Amino acid sequence: MLTDHDVSSLVIDSLCDRARGQNVAVACFYFDFAAQKEQSPESVLGALLKQVVSGMEVVPKEIAQAYEDQKKVIDGRRPHLADIVKMLQITSSEKRTFICIDALDECVPANRVKLLGSLNQILRKAPGTRIFIAGRPQIRPEIGRRLAGKTTTLSISPRRDDITRYLRSRLDEDTNPDAMNGILEADILNKITQEISAM
Secondary structure (H helix, E strand, C coil), X not given: CCCHHHHHHHHHHHHHHHHCCCCEEEEXXXXXXXXXXXXXXXXXXXXXXXXXXXXXXXXXXXXXXHHHHHHHCHHHCCCCHHHHHHHHHHHHHHCEEEEEEECHHHCCHHHHHHXXXXXXXXXXXXXXXXXEECCCHHHHHHHHHHCCCCCCCCCCCCCHHHHHHHHHHHHHCCCXXXXXXXXXHHHHHHHHHHHHHHC
């Protein structure tokens, strides 16, 4: 059974394979519920920018200059969100860019608003940029609204048979099979498949 994260990994791997030897950048970010405080729009877009720039043979002079300017500031202050967006617009205009964001639903709502707004700005200045976002269905309307309708949606959901097959394979790997009888196993399979189907 594929999870959302597995699907994202497949997409990213496929993009990276196709980008090899081309003038194409692939940058990705995975949101983690346990690290929400550290995952601000600045840090997310900064991580994406770093990935795009690291794959460039020549760093655009505007970005090199911004980096030098930041080094001179006390404590090496990070660039503001608007500056990072501008740098991503520059790099995305110079080479075809794919931005992949996984588990966007794990992003703090206020940060998600800023992040999607920033991605929309990047799309306006660099319309060749493509953005892949994975997350739970409840954020779909927000993504469509914030990205000004420039979205295509693909729903991926497991079938009950897939869930049962996955659970059986995991139960078969149990190192202590005597700890569970057939009734408990059937109850687990029934309960979990019902709960997942309702989600």
